[in-house]
Structure formats: C-alpha cells, structure tokens
Amino acid sequence: MRQISQKVRKLDAQALVTGMPVYTQDIVQGPYLTVKIVRSPHAHAKILSVDASKAMKVPGAACVLTHRDVPHVRHTLGGYAYAGSNPYDRLVLEDRVRFVGDAAAIVAAETAEAAERMARLVKVEYEVLPAVLDMDTAEEAPAVVHPEEDYVCKPSIRNGNARNVLACGESGNGDVEKVFSQCDVVLEDDYHTLGNSQCMMETFRSYSFYDKNRKLTVISSTQIPFLVRRTIAYVFGLPISTVRVIKPKVGGGFGAKQSLVTELFGAAVTIKTGLPAMVLFDRRESFTATTTRHEMKLRVKMGAMRDGTVRAVSLYVRENAGAYGDHAMGCVGLSGHKSLPMLGKVEAYSFRYDVLYTNLIPGGAFRGYGATQGCFAVESMVNKMAHALGLDPVEMRLKNIPMEGDVMPAYYGETLTSSHLDRCIRRGKEMIGWDEKYPRRQTGSHTVRAVGMAASMQGSGIGGVDKCFATVRLDEDGRYTVLNGAGDMGTGCDTILAQIAAEVLETDIANVHAAAVDTDYSPYDKGSFASATTYVTGMAVVKACERLIGQMMAEAAAALETPEERLVFQGDCILEKDAPENRISVSDLARRQMTSGNCHAFTATCGHMSQTSPPPLMAGFVEIELDTQTGQVKVLDYAACIDCGTVINANLARVQAEGGIVQGIGMALYENMQFSSQGKMRNNSFLQYKIPSRLDVPPIRVAFDSSYEPTGPFGAKSIGEIVINTPAPAIADAIYNACGVYMTELPFLPERVLDAINNKAE
Amino acid sequence: MLITTVLNGKSLRQEVPADKTLLDFLRENGCLSVKRGCGTENCGLCTVWVDGTPVLSCSYPLPRIDGHEVTTLEGVREEAAAFGAYMAGEGAEQCGYCSPGFIMTVLAMERELRNPAEEEINAYLAGCLCRCTGYSSQMRAIRKYLEKRHETD
Ligand code: FES
Numbered sequence: 001m002r003q004i005s006q007k008v009r010k011l012d013a014q015a016l017v018t019g020m021p022v023y024t025q026d027i028v029q030g031p032y033l034t035v036k037i038v039r040s041p042h043a044h045a046k047i048l049s050v051d052a053s054k055a056m057k058v059p060g061a062a063c064v065l066t067h068r069d070v071p072h073v074r075h076t077l078g079g080y081a082y083a084g085s086n087p088y089d090r091l092v093l094e095d096r097v098r099f100v101g102d103a104a105a106i107v108a109a110e111t112a113e114a115a116e117r118m119a120r121l122v123k124v125e126y127e128v129l130p131a132v133l134d135m136d137t138a139e140e141a142p143a144v145v146h147p148e149e150d151y152v153c154k155p156s157i158r159n160g161n162a163r164n165v166l167a168c169g170e171s172g173n174g175d176v177e178k179v180f181s182q183c184d185v186v187l188e189d190d191y192h193t194l195g196n197s198q199c200m201m202e203t204f205r206s207y208s209f210y211d212k213n214r215k216l217t218v219i220s221s222t223q224i225p226f227l228v229r230r231t232i233a234y235v236f237g238l239p240i241s242t243v244r245v246i247k248p249k250v251g252g253g254f255g256a257k258q259s260l261v262t263e264l265f266g267a268a269v270t271i272k273t274g275l276p277a278m279v280l281f282d283r284r285e286s287f288t289a290t291t292t293r294h295e296m297k298l299r300v301k302m303g304a305m306r307d308g309t310v311r312a313v314s315l316y317v318r319e320n321a322g323a324y325g326d327h328a329m330g331c332v333g334l335s336g337h338k339s340l341p342m343l344g345k346v347e348a349y350s351f352r353y354d355v356l357y358t359n360l361i362p363g364g365a366f367r368g369y370g371a372t373q374g375c376f377a378v379e380s381m382v383n384k385m386a387h388a389l390g391l392d393p394v395e396m397r398l399k400n401i402p403m404e405g406d407v408m409p410a411y412y413g414e415t416l417t418s419s420h421l422d423r424c425i426r427r428g429k430e431m432i433g434w435d436e437k438y439p440r441r442q443t444g445s446h447t448v449r450a451v452g453m454a455a456s457m458q459g460s461g462i463g464g465v466d467k468c469f470a471t472v473r474l475d476e477d478g479r480y481t482v483l484n485g486a487g488d489m490g491t492g493c494d495t496i497l498a499q500i501a502a503e504v505l506e507t508d509i510a511n512v513h514a515a516a517v518d519t520d521y522s523p524y525d526k527g528s529f530a531s532a533t534t535y536v537t538g539m540a541v542v543k544a545c546e547r548l549i550g551q552m553m554a555e556a557a558a559a560l561e562t563p564e565e566r567l568v569f570q571g572d573c574i575l576e577k578d579a580p581e582n583r584i585s586v587s588d589l590a591r592r593q594m595t596s597g598n599c600h601a602f603t604a605t606c607g608h609m610s611q612t613s614p615p616p617l618m619a620g621f622v623e624i625e626l627d628t629q630t631g632q633v634k635v636l637d638y639a640a641c642i643d644c645g646t647v648i649n650a651n652l653a654r655v656q657a658e659g660g661i662v663q664g665i666g667m668a669l670y671e672n673m674q675f676s677s678q679g680k681m682r683n684n685s686f687l688q689y690k691i692p693s694r695l696d697v698p699p700i701r702v703a704f705d706s707s708y709e710p711t712g713p714f715g716a717k718s719i720g721e722i723v724i725n726t727p728a729p730a731i732a733d734a735i736y737n738a739c740g741v742y743m744t745e746l747p748f749l750p751e752r753v754l755d756a757i758n759n760k761a762e
Numbered sequence: 763m764l765i766t767t768v769l770n771g772k773s774l775r776q777e778v779p780a781d782k783t784l785l786d787f788l789r790e791n792g793c794l795s796v797k798r799g800c801g802t803e804n805c806g807l808c809t810v811w812v813d814g815t816p817v818l819s820c821s822y823p824l825p826r827i828d829g830h831e832v833t834t835l836e837g838v839r840e841e842a843a844a845f846g847a848y849m850a851g852e853g854a855e856q857c858g859y860c861s862p863g864f865i866m867t868v869l870a871m872e873r874e875l876r877n878p879a880e881e882e883i884n885a886y887l888a889g890c891l892c893r894c895t896g897y898s899s900q901m902r903a904i905r906k907y908l909e910k911r912h913e914t915d
C-alpha cells in the first residue's frame with residue numbers, strides 16, 4: 001500500500017502553521033449584526049415579562065427577540081442521525097429558563113459594544129421557581145423541570161416527566177442473581193463521574209446571512225453541517241434545501257460541536273432582520289451555557305471465581321441530563337454497552353439506568369460519550385476484583401477479555417470480528433515495565449511510585465444508523481476531488497479520506513484535493529461523531545473510487561476500441577494487459593470529458609452504512625508518583641497500545657491518541673466542575689477549570705497493534721474516542737497500588753486522595 | 763487616542779479607543795492569525811511580540827504599543843513555515859487553532875534560549891495550552907527543528 005499507514009501530512013498543514021484565515025471568524029466580512037444572549041441568573045424561573053424599550057434606544061440597536069418572536073417548535077439540539085431518541089424538549093426561547101445561563105432573550109446590534117449594552121439593558125422580570133439541583137433527589141423534588149404539555153418523546157424511552165425522569169431502561173442476559181450466588185467472590189461499589197467541559201480552543205460561533213438567491217446560509221464551526229441544516233429548517237419551518245450550511249476549518253470540537261449551539265440564535269436574527277448576523281460565544285459562555293459530559297453515578301456488582309473468571313456483572317447508572325436531553329439517551333446507553341462487553345466470559349449481565357432532569361447545564365457529547373464513564377466504573381471494579389482475588393490485573397484482563405470471533409451479548413449481540421486486544425495488553429505491559437514496577441516502590445520517605453492499568457473499547461460509527469456519502473470526481477487536468485459532508489473538526493479526516501481515495505485510485509496524495517463542506521455541493525453525511533468518519537465515510541470513498549474507475553474503464557474501452565475485460569487500471573493510465581502499448585492516460589481520459597461528444601462526466605457518489613460498529617480496543621498503563629503527605633499524584637509515564645484496525649495515517653492516529661490520553665488525565669486529576677448551591681457553575685474560566693498544561697503531563701507513549709477489520713476501509717476501525725477512556729481507571733488503580741485506597745469519585749484531587757489515605761489509617 | 767506603531771514592519775498611525783484590546787486591534791488591522799482562546803490570560807493563543815518579546819494580546823493595554831513594534835505570525839511567515847514544516851511532519855497542528863500563538867512563542871524562545879533542555883522548553887511554553895495534541899508531538903517537532911538548526915549553524 002502506498003498511502004495507507006504512512007505519515008502523510010495534513011492537506012491543510014501549510015495554511016494552519018502560517019496562520020492563514022481559514023476559521024469561521026476569519027472568513028466572514030462585515031458589516032454584520034453582532035448577536036448577544038440575555039442569560040438567566042436563576043437555575044429555574046418563569047419569565048413574566050421582557051422590557052426591551054431601553055435596550056432598543058441604544059444607538060445601533062437592531063432587534064430584541066423574546067419567546068414571542070421565535071417559532072414554538074420543540075426540538076433537540078443534539079446532532080444525531082434520523083433514528084435518534086433524544087426528546088424534543090427545547091424551544092429557541094421560552095417563557096421558562098431551566099439553568100443558570102439559559103437563554104432568556106436575544107439581542108442584536110451593529111457593533112459588539114452596542115449589543116453588550118443592549119443585553120445589559122433588557123429588563124427581564126422573573127418569577128423564581130424552586131430548582132432541582134441534585135439528581136439523587138430529582139424524582140421527589142417539588143419542582144418539575146419540564147412540565148410543558150407539548151413535550152415530545154418516543155414512548156420507548158419510558159419517560160416520566162412529572163417526576164423529572166427523562167428515561168429509564170434495562171437490558172441484560174441470563175439470571176445475574178443466580179450466577180452471583182454461585183461465585184466465589186462478589187464485590188459491589190459505587191462510582192461517581194462529574195461533568196467535564198470539552199474546552200476546544202475555538203469557542204462556539206456561527207454567521208448567518210441570506211445569499212444572493214435569498215437562501216438562508218450559515219457558516220458554522222460545527223461537526224454536523226447537515227444536521228445543522230436539517231434542524232434550522234425544522235425549527236423555522238423551511239424546506240431543508242432552502243437552507244445552506246458551510247463548514248470552514250474548525251478549531252476543535254470533541255463532541256461539543258455535535259450539538260447546535262449558536263446557529264438557531266443567529267438564524268432567528270437574520271430571519272427577523274434580513275441582515276447578516278454573527279454569534280460568538282466567549283469562553284465563559286462556552287463553559288456555562290452549552291453542554292458538558294454527563295455526570296453519572298454508577299453502581300457495579302461483579303461476581304468471579306477464585307481463578308479470576310468473571311461470571312456475572314451488573315451495572316446501574318444514574319445519569320444527570322441537566323436541563324435538556326440533547327445527548328442523554330445515547331450517552332447513558334454507551335455507559336453500559338461499551339463497558340460491559342469487556343468482560344467477555346460472563347454468563348449473565350444486567351444493565352439498568354435512570355436518566356434524570358435537573359436545573360443544571362445540559363449534558364452533551366464529549367469524546368467517549370458515556371463509554372468513558374462506564375469504563376471508569378467497570379474497569380475500576382475489574383482491578384478491585386483482581387486485588388481481592390490476589391491476581392495481577394493484567395492476568396485478570398487476559399482471562400476475561402472477549403477474543404476475536406466471540407459474540408458479545410452486551411454489545412448488541414455483535415461478533416468481535418477483529419481484535420488484537422490480548423496483544424495490546426501484553427505490549428503495554430512491556431512498555432511500562434510492569435513486571436519490575438508492579439505494584440509499588442517506595443522512592444522517598446513519603447513518595448511512592450506505582451503502576452496501574454485499564455483496558456477499553458469504543459465503537460466505529462453507529463451500526464445500522466449512520467449513513468454517509470462521498471463524491472469523487474476526475475477533474476479536467478487528471479487530478480481528483482473528494483467531496484464529503486463529514487465535518488473535519490481538526491482531526492484531519494479530510495486528509496484521511498483523501499489518502500483512502502489516493503490508495504484506491506493508485507495515485508499520489510498530491511493529486512487528490514479534499515473540498516470543504518458546503519451542503520449545497522457536498523454529499524450528505526450525518527457528521528463527524530461517534531468515531532464514524534474513517535470507518536463509515538471512508539468506506540463510501542472506497543466505493544465511489546471503485547465506481548469512478550469503472551466509468552473510466554468503460555470510456556477507455558471505447559477510446560481504445562478494446563473490450564473492457566482486456567484492460568487494466570494502472571493509476572496513471574489504462575492499458576491492454578497483453579498489449580501494453582495500447583493505452584490511454586488518465587489525463588487524456590480527463591480531457592475527453594470536454595472533447596468527446598459521448599463521454600460522460602467522470603464522477604461517482606456512493607453511500608455507505610455499516611450494520612455493525614466494530615470496536616477499536618486498547619490497553620492503557622500508567623506510572624505515577626504519589627506524595628502520601630500531600631495526596632498529590634504526578635503522572636510519570638503513560639504507555640498505551642491500541643488496536644484501531646489498520647492505521648490509515650500514522651501521525652494523525654498517534655496524535656489523536658496522545659491528545660485523547662491527556663484529556664483523560666485531565667479528567668482523572670484536575671477537571672472539577674462545581675456548582676454553587678444556587679446552581680451557578682463555579683469554575684467558568686481556564687483560571688478555575690484546569691485543563692492539563694505541558695507541565696502536567698509526561699510524554700505519552702503510544703504503540704499500535706493492528707488487527708484487520710473486514711468491514712472497514714483497508715481494515716480500519718476508529719481511533720477518535722477510545723483514547724480518552726483508560727486514564728481514569730488506570731490512575732485510580734495506580735493510586736490503590738501506591739497506598740491501598742480506592743478512588744471512586746473523579747477527579748482525584750490531592751485533598752481527596754489525602755482524605756482517603758487518612759480515612760483508611762483510622 | 764492616537765497611536766503610532768510599526769505593525770509587521772509597516773508604520774501605522776491610528777485613532778483608537780483606549781480600552782480596546784491589542785488582540786481586537788490586530789484582527790481589525792488584518793492580522794487574522796491572532797486567536798482568542800480565553801480572554802483571561804490563561805491560554806496563550808493570542809501571543810504576539812512587542813519589540814520582539816512575546817505578550818498576551820488579549821490583555822495587553824493598547825496604549826502601550828504606542829511607539830513600539832508589534833509582530834504577528836503574518837510578519838514572520840517564512841520562519842513560521844520553516845518551523846511549521848516540522849509540526850506538519852509530526853501532525854502536531856491538529857485543529858491548528860493554537861498554532862499561531864504557539865509558533866510565535868517557539869520562535870521567541872529560539873531567539874532567547876541556546877540549546878534549551880526539555881524542561882526549559884516546557885517551562886518557556888507552559889502558557890501555551892493545546893487541547894488537541896497532548897503536547898508530545900509539539901515537543902517532537904521542536905526537538906527536530908532545533909537539531910536541524912543546530913546542524914546548519
Ligand atoms: S486569549 Fe489571551 S491568553 Fe487566552
């Protein structure tokens with residue numbers, strides 16, 4: 001293979017490192033209206049009146065929009081393909097606000113200063129209502145977050161709005177209680193994960209205007225251009241094709257931009273005024289008024305035999321949806337479906353969940369999407385079980401993981417068609433030096449070094465749901481253009497797709513151009529999320545390239561007056577197998593499109609949907625130093641070995657892994673989202689909400705051990721999300737190995753670790 | 763107020779409101795490489811040079827550039843491309859949003875420190891956050907770039 005697995009540079013690298021204007025805010029031209037949101041200071045309130053008179057006197061004021069000025073159409077902001085089951089519980093603006101930061105009104109003005117002044121002068125009269133701030137008491141709370149009668153949801157989610165229950169459900173296989181009763185050891189524990197902020201460096205922004213044909217056009221920093229288009233059309237009652245969404249370069253997303261965030265506000269202003277409008281959230285708004293990872297409380301019960309075989313497991317999850325259900329259903333499902341299958345030998349499992357509404361910032365999509373929380377709980381319990389049985393956690397994994405060919409009942413009954421997880425575990429173990437370092441070494445009077453590990457899986461797209469198209473065309477000069485609608489958020493998927501095309505078309509990557517997403521020209525794609533782009537869209541690219549080659553072969557047969565079966569495609573030309581001098585070059589074919597009356601355009605669009613979601617798998621190993629006097633945990637080394645199937649781009653896969661692992665370390669050690677007793681987020685800046693800096697993390701060491709996934713392009717699976725999952729459980733276990741305490745609540749702040757050490761001593 | 767400055771080698775005289783940030787001033791004057799990640803001096807994305815020294819333009823008082831020279835990535839494109847090639851070689855520009863501030867800081871470091879050790883590099887760049895890469899690829903790019911520079915010195 002010529003392009004696959006190479007360290008191909010990103011196609012846009014030069015533009016990025018020389019600071020070219022390629023992001024949303026760089027490419028829009030004024031004059032435009034600046035949009036600001038008037039935000040609720042209350043966690044729960046009814047809006048009695050909005051007085052815009054003073055605000056409208058500000059010079060340059062354009063409009064103030066209240067709930068009376070926007071369509072009353074319930075919708076969800078969570079971007080999901082057609083089969084989504086998230087409730088429709090939002091309005092663009094409503095006469096009720098449900099969390100501190102919820103939108104109460106929209107203002108727009110000719111300058112940012114004027115818009116800010118307007119936002120301060122809009123007088124909103126609130127009737128403050130009791131708020132639900134704790135998911136544990138949400139069901140009995142006197143307040144109801146969503147009492148509205150026009151709330152829409154599918155019956156299958158078993159909603160109980162009046163008790164603040166967004167959904168509940170269960171699934172399972174076999175009789176867990178019975179198998180537990182036959183186990184040598186049964187352990188049970190509770191785990192707690194907090195909200196985390198995605199913190200991509202480019203905050204949320206979009207720019208809307210009417211183009212010359214009066215088409216409502218939105219330039220947005222989004223992962224889901226086509227779902228933004230569909231949602232805008234739905235909410236404002238427009239035919240989908242009369243809305244256009246353009247996605248320029250995006251400065252990171254990590255799932256945050258898998259929701260509509262700014263787009264509906266800007267569109268409302270443009271529709272109202274007819275004028276271009278820019279919505280740009282600052283960092284504080286990005287922290288407080290968008291979405292976070294879902295807070296979860298997880299109870300794991302596990303039964304095993306003395307030899308380490310886990311025979312039964314149950315997981316009960318309470319998920320805090322916050323004020324709206326944007327991604328609540330998907331995330332809670334993954335907390336079980338992508339953690340429990342890692343116990344490949346169980347005879348019985350059960351998974352139950354309750355999803356609760358509260359008057360806090362809504363949960364949303366964040367890399368890992370619920371699987372991360374589930375992985376922390378279940379993998380922590382596997383480690384605890386190993387210790388209880390006196391077994392090495394590595395051996396415990398090797399005994400219990402699913403193997404290639406196994407059916408995974410907890411993973412929708414799918415068969416594990418490709419896995420090198422056993423090899424990844426062995427390799428990771430070697431990389432960290434487990435045998436020399438496990439479990440601990442005293443390095444000073446109050447410093448201990450220890451190692452810990454965890455394994456994990458994710459998916460590759462959503463089986464039977466995600467549909468993606470790709471168009472490949474031969475341009476006039478014999479080069480190719482790949483059009484996709486996926487929405488590269490900085491991960492480099494445009495480059496990945498171009499590499500796949502170059503491989504099939506047997507040409508150099510320099511001959512392949514990847515076009516930016518514009519819903520007017522790009523083929524449909526559900527968007528860049530659920531680790532789908534390489535696996536699903538990549539396969540659409542393969543199919544489109546193959547069809548394109550077929551078109552070229554047919555034309556070559558006509559041009560060479562030779563039957564097609566005697567011809568072969570050789571990348572730069574098509575020739576007759578037995579008479580190689582009888583040939584036509586691809587550039588000549590390209591030109592024939594313009595010069596030959598009968599030659600059709602060489603362009604092919606193919607779609608792809610996978611019925612399965614083959615899991616990438618990995619093992620993560622950490623070495624820490626714990627200061628037992630301060631509780632401070634320092635990560636000294638992190639070694640990971642990943643099976644993401646065939647690695648398409650060696651550099652990009654590695655950097656995805658390094659970046660994801662560091663985000664996971666942040667989640668484990670620092671990122672501590674806290675709310676006041678009034679529901680106000682306490683840490684709403686980088687000063688208070690600490691993401692890892694380069695001083696906090698060691699160099700991350702990543703290795704790949706690739707299986708070959710038969711349903712993926714060139715054997716590839718996904719890489720984007722799985723990489724965030726292992727740090728929290730691995731670090732928790734390293735802490736246990738260092739000092740004998742189990743950390744079950746994230747993050748492992750020094751004071752918490754110290755408390756745990758002191759409690760144990762008592 | 764009226765300020766006189768040299769922006770990327772060009773003299774500029776402009777009437778500006780004293781409370782405008784240097785960041786907004788620069789973007790309004792066509793330096794679109796300059797990015798805002800926080801506005802609270804915590805991320806380093808807005809780093810530019812004043813008289814060759816890196817400053818955070820999101821909070822640098824605009825009046826202080828009066829009579830001084832300001833440089834953004836637009837003013838050092840060739841050098842940026844030279845170092846940037848090493849970043850591209852490692853895939854260290856993922857979303858790329860942090861790249862301009864990061865590159866301005868690296869180029870300033872190169873002028874200031876001779877043969878820095880890894881700890882010195884990390885200390886110098888500590889203020890430059892990146893949420894995508896986890897920093898390892900950035901370090902690989904810096905090492906390779908500095909080694910190459912060293913060889914050709
Ligand atoms: S924008 Fe200036 S430091 Fe973050």
Ligand code: FES
Nearest residue numbers: 857858860892894
């Ligand atoms: S590359 Fe995205 S923030 Fe650094």
